[in-house]
Amino acid sequence: xxxxxxxxxxxxxxxxxxxxxxxxxxxxxxxxxxxxxxxxxxxxxxxxxxxxxxxxxxxxxxxxxxxxxxxxxxxxxxxxxxxxxxxxxxxxxxxxxxxxxxxxxxxxxxxxxxxxxxxxxxxxxxxxxxxxxxxxxxxxxxxxxxxxxxxxxxxxxxxxxxxxxxxxxxxxxxxxxxxxxxxxxxxxxxxxxxxxxxxxxxxxxxxxxxxxxxxxxxxxxxxxxxxxxxxxxxxxxxxxxxxxxxxxxxxxxxxxxxxxxxxxxxxxxxxxxxxxxxxxxxxxxxxxxxxxxxxxxxxxxxxxxxxxxxxxxxxxxxxxxxxxxxxxxxxxxxxxxxxxxxxxxxxxxxxxxxxxxxxxxxxxxxxxxxxxxxxxxxxxxxxxxxxxxxxxxxxxxxxxxxxxxxxxxxxxxxxxxxxxxxxxxxxxxxxxxxxxxxxxxxxxxxxxxxxxxx
Amino acid sequence: xxxxxxxxxxxxxxxxxxxxxxxxxxxxxxxxxxxxxxxxxxxxxxxxxxxxxxxxxxxxxxxxxxxxxxxxxxxxxxxxxxxxxxxxxxxxxxxxxxxxxxxxxxxxxxxxxxxxxxxxxxxxxxxxxxxxxxxxxxxxxxxxxxxxxxxxxxxxxxxxxxxxxxxxxxxxxxxxxxxxxxxxxxxxxxxxxxxxxxxxxxxxxxxxxxxxxxxxxxxxxxxxxxxxxxxxxxxxxxxxxxxxxxxxxxxxxxxxxxxxxxxxxxxxxxxxxxxxxxxxxxxxxxxxxxxxxxxxxxxxxxxxxxxxxxxxxxxxxxxxxxxxxxxxxxxxxxxxxxxxxxxxxxxxxxxxxxxxxxxxxxxxxxxxxxxxxxxxxxxxxxxxxxxxxxxxxxxxxxxxxxxxxxxxxxxxxxxxxxxxxxxxxxxxxxxxxxxxxxxxxxxxxxxxxxxxxx
Numbered sequence: 060x061x062x063x064x065x066x067x068x069x070x071x072x073x074x075x076x077x078x079x080x081x082x083x084x085x086x087x088x089x090x091x092x093x094x095x096x097x098x099x100x101x102x103x104x105x106x107x108x109x110x111x112x113x114x115x116x117x118x119x120x121x122x123x124x125x126x127x128x129x130x131x132x133x134x135x136x137x138x139x140x141x142x143x144x145x146x147x148x149x150x151x152x153x154x155x156x157x158x159x160x161x162x163x164x165x166x167x168x169x170x171x172x173x174x175x176x177x178x179x180x181x182x183x184x185x186x187x188x189x190x191x192x193x194x195x196x197x198x199x200x201x202x203x204x205x206x207x208x209x210x211x212x213x214x215x216x217x218x219x220x221x222x223x224x225x226x227x228x229x230x231x232x233x234x235x236x237x238x239x240x241x242x243x244x245x246x247x248x249x250x251x252x253x254x255x256x257x258x259x260x261x262x263x264x265x266x267x268x269x270x271x272x273x274x275x276x277x278x279x280x281x282x283x284x285x286x287x288x289x290x291x292x293x294x295x296x297x298x299x300x301x302x303x304x305x306x307x308x309x310x311x312x313x314x315x316x317x318x319x320x321x322x323x324x325x326x327x328x329x330x331x332x333x334x335x336x337x338x339x340x341x342x343x344x345x346x347x348x349x350x351x352x353x354x355x356x357x358x359x360x361x362x363x364x365x366x367x368x369x370x371x372x373x374x375x376x377x378x379x380x381x382x383x384x385x386x387x388x389x390x391x392x393x394x395x396x397x398x399x400x401x402x403x404x405x406x407x408x409x410x411x412x413x414x415x416x417x418x419x420x421x422x423x424x425x426x427x428x429x430x431x432x433x434x435x436x437x438x439x440x441x442x443x444x445x446x447x448x449x450x451x452x453x454x455x456x457x458x459x460x461x462x463x464x465x466x467x468x469x470x471x472x473x474x475x476x477x478x479x480x481x482x483x484x485x486x487x488x489x490x491x492x493x494x495x496x497x498x499x500x501x502x503x504x505x506x507x508x509x510x511x512x513x
Numbered sequence: 514x515x516x517x518x519x520x521x522x523x524x525x526x527x528x529x530x531x532x533x534x535x536x537x538x539x540x541x542x543x544x545x546x547x548x549x550x551x552x553x554x555x556x557x558x559x560x561x562x563x564x565x566x567x568x569x570x571x572x573x574x575x576x577x578x579x580x581x582x583x584x585x586x587x588x589x590x591x592x593x594x595x596x597x598x599x600x601x602x603x604x605x606x607x608x609x610x611x612x613x614x615x616x617x618x619x620x621x622x623x624x625x626x627x628x629x630x631x632x633x634x635x636x637x638x639x640x641x642x643x644x645x646x647x648x649x650x651x652x653x654x655x656x657x658x659x660x661x662x663x664x665x666x667x668x669x670x671x672x673x674x675x676x677x678x679x680x681x682x683x684x685x686x687x688x689x690x691x692x693x694x695x696x697x698x699x700x701x702x703x704x705x706x707x708x709x710x711x712x713x714x715x716x717x718x719x720x721x722x723x724x725x726x727x728x729x730x731x732x733x734x735x736x737x738x739x740x741x742x743x744x745x746x747x748x749x750x751x752x753x754x755x756x757x758x759x760x761x762x763x764x765x766x767x768x769x770x771x772x773x774x775x776x777x778x779x780x781x782x783x784x785x786x787x788x789x790x791x792x793x794x795x796x797x798x799x800x801x802x803x804x805x806x807x808x809x810x811x812x813x814x815x816x817x818x819x820x821x822x823x824x825x826x827x828x829x830x831x832x833x834x835x836x837x838x839x840x841x842x843x844x845x846x847x848x849x850x851x852x853x854x855x856x857x858x859x860x861x862x863x864x865x866x867x868x869x870x871x872x873x874x875x876x877x878x879x880x881x882x883x884x885x886x887x888x889x890x891x892x893x894x895x896x897x898x899x900x901x902x903x904x905x906x907x908x909x910x911x912x913x914x915x916x917x918x919x920x921x922x923x924x925x926x927x928x929x930x931x932x933x934x935x936x937x938x939x940x941x942x943x944x945x946x947x948x949x950x951x952x953x954x955x956x957x958x959x960x961x962x963x964x965x966x967x
Contacts, residue, residue, distance in 0.1 A: 063563055063620045063840045066608050069556035071621055073628065074635070077552040093898060095875045095905045098531040102523035102654050103557065103610075103640065104577075109517055123558075124580040126606055128644035132598040137591070144586040152580055154520050156557075166517045167525055174527065176922045178908055181528070186557065190582035200556050213908035215891070222895070336891035386517045421549050437669070437790035441676070444547060451549045454632055454667035468630045 068191070068199030075418060082417045083400055083407070084184055086230050087204050094223050096182040096206045101163040103186075104154045111155075113162045113385060115354075121190045123156040123199075124148065156188040160205045161355075161382070161395070168209060169386035177210030177391075202400045209382075209393030214325060216394045217359045217378065218332040221343065224363055224374060224396065231403065232412045235373065236342050239361040240349035241326055242377070244309060247319020248296055248347060251312070252289040261285070265297075265350035269371060273297070300346040306330070309347060325359055342366075355379045359394070365406050373406065374398045422449045422509050423473040423489070424466045429456030432477050439477065439487075448509050466492060473509065522645070522653030529872060536871045537854055537861070538638055540684050541658050548677050550636040550660045555617040557640075558608045565609075567616045567839060569808075575644045577610040578602065610642040614659045615809075615836070615849070622663060623840035631664030631845075656854045663836075663847030668779060670848045671813045671832065672786040675797065678817055678828060678850065685857065686866045689827065690796050693815040694803035695780055696831070698763065701773020702750055702801060705766070706743040715739070719751075719804035723825060727751070754800040760784070763801060779813055796820075809833045813848070819860050827860065828852045875903045876963050877927040877943070878920045883910030886931050893931065893941075902963050920946060927963065 065071060072080060088098075110122055127134070135150035157163050160183045168175065184204045191197055206223070208216040221237060228235045242258075245265075249258035264279045271279075277290050285293075302308040306327055313319025326345055333340050351360040358378030365373060376396030383391045407413055423443065425436045436452050443450035451471070453462045466474050476488045476497075487505050490497045500508065519525060526534060542552075564576055581588070589604035611617050614637045622629065638658045645651055660677070662670045675691060682689045696712075699719075703712035718733045725733075731744050739747075756762040760781055767773025780799055787794050805814040812832030819827060830850030837845045861867055877897065879890045890906050897904035905925070907916045920928050930942045930951075941959050944951045954962065 061841075063624055064560065065556055065563075065620075065624075066558050066560055069558055071556070071625065072552075072554040073625065074551035074553060077554060081552065092873060093901075093903055095903060097528035098526075098535065099528060100526040100531060102519055102525070103642070104520050104523055104654065106518065106520055109519075120582070123582065125610075126578040126580050126602075128574070128577065130598045132596060132601055137596065142586060142591065144584045147586055148580075156579075166519075170517055170519075171525065171527065176919060178919075188557070200558065208908070211908040215887075215906060215908045218891070332888070332891055335888045336895040338895060387515075419546060433669075434786070434789045437672070437786055441790040441792060447547075449547055449549060452669060454662070454665040454669045465630060465632075 066199070068193030068197075070198060070200070078418045079407070079413050080400065080404060082413070083231065083403055084202075084204065087227055087398055087400075088182070088184060090223060090226050090230065091182040091204075091206050093226075094180075094206075094219060096180045099164075099167060099181045099183055100185060101157065101160075101167055101183070103156055103188075105157055105163055105166070107149075107153055107155045109166050110158055110162060114158055118158065122158050123188045123190055124152040125154040125156065127151055127153055157185075158189055159187050160185060160203045160397070161353075162385075164205070164207060164395075165382045166386055168391070169383050169388045172388060178208055178216075179210055180206070180208045182206040196402065196405065198401065204398040204400055205395060207393050207395035209395075210391055212392050214328050214359075215332060217325075217329045217361075218336065218338075220376060220394060220396045221329070221333060221361065222336070222338050224361075225338065225342075227398065228363065228373075231407065233373070233403070233406055233410070234342075234366045235363050236344050236366055237361055237363055238344045238346045238349050239326060239329070239359060240345065240347055240351075241322035241359045242356050243318045243322030243325065243358065244313065244347050245322075245350065247313045247316040247322060248293065250316055251296075251319065252285075252292040254285055254289050257285075259354060261293075262350040262354075263352060265348055266352040268297075268348055268350070297348040300344060300348070305345040305347075309345070322358075329359060351375055351377055353377075355382050357381070361396075368406055368409055370402055370406050370409075372399070373402050418470075419449070420470040420472075421451050422471070423451075423475055424462070424469075424471045425450060425452040425475045425477065426459065426462050427453040427456045428478060432479070432482065435482050436475075436477055439475070443509075446506060448506070463492070475505075520653070522647030522651075524652060524654070532872045533861070533867050534854065534858060536867070537685065537857055538656075538658065541681055541852055541854075542636070542638060544677055544680050544684065545636040545658075545660050547680075548634075548660075548673060550634045553618075553621060553635045553637055554639060555611065555614075555621055555637070557610055557642075559611055559617055559620070561603075561607055561609045563620050564612055564616060568612055572612065576612050577642045577644055578606040579608040579610065581605055581607055611639075612643055613641050614639060614657045614851070615807075616839075618659070618661060618849075619836045620840055622845070623837050623842045626842060632662055632670075633664055634660070634662045636660040650856065650859065652855065658852040658854055659849060661847050661849035663849075664845055666846050668782050668813075669786060671779075671783045671815075672790065672792075674830060674848060674850045675783070675787060675815065676790070676792050678815075679792065679796075681852065682817065682827075685861065687827070687857070687860055687864070688796075688820045689817050690798050690820055691815055691817055692798045692800045692803050693780060693783070693813060694799065694801055694805075695776030695813045696810050697772045697776030697779065697812065698767065698801050699776075699804065701767045701770040701776060702747065704770055705750075705773065706739075706746040708739055708743050711739075713808060715747075716804045716808075717806060719802055720806040722751075722802055722804070751802040754798060754802070759799040759801075763799070776812075783813060805829055805831055807831075809836050811835070815850075822860055822863055824856055824860050824863075826853070827856050872924075873903070874924040874926075875905050876925070877902065877904045877929055878916070878923075878925045879904060879906040879929045879931065880913065880916050881907040881910045882932060886933070886936065889936050890929075890931055893929070897963075900960060902960075917946070929959075 131151045186200050186202050188200050245262055246258045249261050260283050264276050268276055280290055299305050299308050310323045356377040357380040360377035362372045363374035378394040380392045427433055440450055440452045474490045481488055486499045488499055585605045640654050640656050642654050699716055700712045703715050714737050718730050722730055753759050753762050764777045810831040811834040814831035816826045817828035832848040834846045881887055894904055894906045928944045935942055940953045942953055
């Protein structure tokens with residue numbers, strides 16, 4: 060029989076990975092809660108109609124569809140033989156796995172609008188599924204950690220998300236830059252270079268800057284019909300982040316452009332709020348070339364990059380003015396942020412940021428000698444646990460070598476050895492596996508030792 | 514546009530439900546960890562071949578299958594027109610959503626056997642999906658919380674799972690009985706009533722005792738070909754749990770039956786271990802009619818029922834001797850337990866066991882008057898959060914009535930009001946929404962007040 064496997068692009072997480080992942084999730088969640096965000100969860104399966112058409116044609120292809128249960132063929136029209144996948148799909152599938160947390164959140168807000176208090180601050184930590192071609196760092200099942208404030212236009216919300224982001228990465232120990240831009244600045248630039256109204260095309264091309272570099276982006280723009288003149292005028296603006304005072308430069312460049320000036324003012328205002336609140340703006344970088352591909356963004360956008368390693372974006376977000384419009388609820392503005400737990404994990408591993416305390420180990424193993432000694436240890440085990448100490452009794456009376464090797468591979472530091480002598484005296488023999496030292500202790504002395512050396 | 518919906522049998526969880534659910538999950542997980550269980554997670558999607566044939570024919574029907582991505586039709590053979598669902602399924606679907614956590618766990622253990630330290634104690638808290646007909650208390654997506662010890666035959670493990678169960682329900686405040694039996698007792702009974710080797714059929718029928726009652730179970734047994742004599746002899750044994758000393762009664766009844774005597778000894782041994790360890794056996798009930806439908810159980814089985822409400826089983830488990838055999842790894846015995854978070858939630862709601870502290874509320878809302886006052890409050894907000902206090906600034910400078918109503922519906926007790934006078938004096942006006950009382954406080958006095966009254 061072949062060893063079983065799992066679908067490509069998916070992963071099992073063993074104890075060590077799980078404890079590290081939990082540390083990341085807990086750190087993020089704790090800060091979400093501290094900032095007043097409240098948890099929600101939505102089902103893994105959404106109606107296919109809820110998801111279709113929200114992520115572009117390419118996205119639609121990457122949605123995992125669920126086959127209708129029961130005799131799906133009998134309910135489908137397959138007469139005539141020549142049926143295409145596109146024709147058959149809606150007849151045999153009505154449900155799909157969520158592709159991100161944003162569209163389900165928009166659906167949630169519209170569906171439950173009468174039960175929610177606005178401005179609504181929600182967070183959501185759940186897996187999403189994409190039928191992407193698996194590759195290093197890209198999985199078909201991965202977790203998103205999203206926080207959104209919906210139902211308020213105030214730039215205070217942008218400010219808070221930047222503070223929150225700084226707090227999260229400070230808590231995790233990852234050094235970062237927060238790159239910010241505004242979609243209105245991109246719209247202004249498009250107008251300025253004589254490509255007004257084409258900012259979406261421009262944005263989609265700019266979104267690939269990190270991946271393919273400036274030259275390829277310009278080639279793509281040219282292929283899309285942007286004139287040489289437009290591209291020549293775009294170049295110096297994209298390099299604005301090298302300017303000493305980017306916002307002044309952009310302010311001057313876009314002075315007479317309505318959208319552009321609005322965008323510049325938004326960013327100025329967010330920076331001023333950060334300063335007024337007493338938050339350092341160190342590491343906050345204005346970059347007019349930041350695009351963020353998603354087409355629902357309408358205002359400020361931001362992205363987090365680690366400064367001490369090359370890993371792309373760890374976190375991103377922005378302002379959207381009409382996310383719930385796709386489900387019929389107009390005029391609800393929001394701003395959101397999404398942390399990529401998998402990349403954060405990879406950075407922390409590479410930079411050795413997981414501290415020893417992240418993995419909870421068992422403090423003491425009671426060796427099992429069988430017989431009366433075993434029964435005696437059952438009581439000892441129960442009493443240790445009642446004292447809040449993580450203790451284990453080796454379940455079987457096997458050779459001591461095997462038990463000690465178990466303790467070793469589990470990272471357990473102390474082993475208690477109870478023989479007939481200990482049962483008589485009431486004293487406890489405890490061995491320190493690191494030093495090899497063995498001591499005879501009273502109950503209280505043992506407790507002290509187990510507590511004193513975590 | 515119609516309001517969007519979610520697939521039947523699935524649920525959205527809003528902030529209140531989420532916080533209560535998290536309380537249940539955290540309580541269970543904390544105790545799992547205290548008992549030395551380590552977390553793992555497996556992907557939502559497994560290869561269809563991993564799941565098929567593991568849950569019986571009926572179970573296979575209830576597995577949610579995932580449509581292959583891309584042009585699934587072109588890869589399928591649909592020539593000739595008359596294709597059945599059964600023929601088409603393996604051609605258009607290779608993956609499925611997990612149906613429980615047990616089969617993925619067995620797959621995990623076999624796949625990663627060389628990386629694991631045995632006896633391996635794992636816990637796993639993840640959703641599972643079943644295409645069951647939705648009804649009250651039965652969902653198509655629900656969470657299981659499982660703990661298993663695999664790679665040891667010792668009955669100490671059964672004892673520990675009973676202790677753990679008692680600890681979990683004590684922590685949650687739910688009064689329970691733990692009903693236990695042993696599959697060997699059921700095998701013994703089958704032999705004793707002249708239906709040797711047919712214990713699986715008997716078990717499947719007995720499993721419905723709770724749902725359809727004794728008379729219907731006997732009818733079913735008769736329909737299955739059990740003789741009137743067998744059924745007549747079965748009756749008094751099933752009532753054994755009414756005996757004063759069930760184990761003595763069963764011991765005598767099954768004295769000369771090898772399997773039966775083994776089962777009785779197992780239970781005696783588990784009870785003795787509980788007593789020796791200092792664990793009360795109050796609420797532990799031996800019941801030879803307990804069946805637990807799953808056919809991989811081979812030894813002790815147990816089930817938890819709430820005593821103060823009628824809700825069926827909240828938790829169940831048992832010993833399996835060869836779970837990993839289905840994936841080619843024989844001879845690995847284990848014992849496991851599964852908590853049903855949804856039913857536990859329902860019991861806690863009905864019995865009003867969720868304490869106020871379960872839902873974390875924001876401690877103080879800073880009212881937003883706009884202008885300079887707003888900027889002043891940004892600093893105050895930042896400082897309060899740095900002190901560990903959950904504070905919010907209302908994001909927009911809207912009417913005070915709206916801001917106070919927000920505080921009210923969010924359960925926020927204190928509102929800070931900063932006007933030009935407060936900015937000048939440096940004092941803080943804080944309103945207690947419950948009493949309506951308003952005070953002028955220094956920073957330190959405010960901190961004290963916010964800490965003192967959580």
